[in-house]
Amino acid sequence: AQSVTQLDSHVSVSEGTPVLLRCNYSSSYSPSLFWYVQHPNKGLQLLLKYTSAATLVKGINGFEAEFKKSETSFHLTKPSAHMSDAAEYFCVVSGWGGKLIFGQGTELSVKP
């Protein structure tokens, strides 16, 4: 079975400092992994996707994630946070029957 655990429900950083959002996954198959972002009262926007082509995946807005099979992790990072990065972030693994399995989400706050 597939599952996702986001290790922090809330992360707070100062503008200009690095961001780290942690995600562990479980999958019976070679997974596709995603990070989506959701701004308040908005839909979900794809940040990046991993499908086994390269372990370091670059996404939009300066975000990137590294797939580590030995640690079953897919952490999201950004070198320098911006105020506009404040949002809810979801780590997602592909599942059987076309479904996406979402983590519980990490709320990112960015202080000026």
Added chain:
Amino acid sequence: ETGVTQSPTHLIKTRGQQVTLRCSSQSGHNTVSWYQQALGQGPQFIFQYYREEENGRGNFPPRFSGLQFPNYSSELNVNALELDDSALYLCASSFSLSNLRWSTDTQYFGPGTRLTVL
């Protein structure tokens, strides 16, 4: 290129009523998935339609049903509404080459319909 659109934006119903939510998929996409997102939670998969047939279903009762039309737009119907059905309902579209049970296609989400059941 038009993205995924959903209607209505907001909806208020009373317990026991029925509701229909609509979704237009992104141009060129042939697969639609529906998700329910309760407040403070991650989205939960309801079902997926590929070329007008249900391709997969999550852990939701039969009173949640859907349709996909020849133009690949879709409807989500919920009968006998319960208070716990209050949530944001998200539609996502993708392009699939087949109805493979294991898919890695990227799903693109609409803005959602906020349903409140009183």
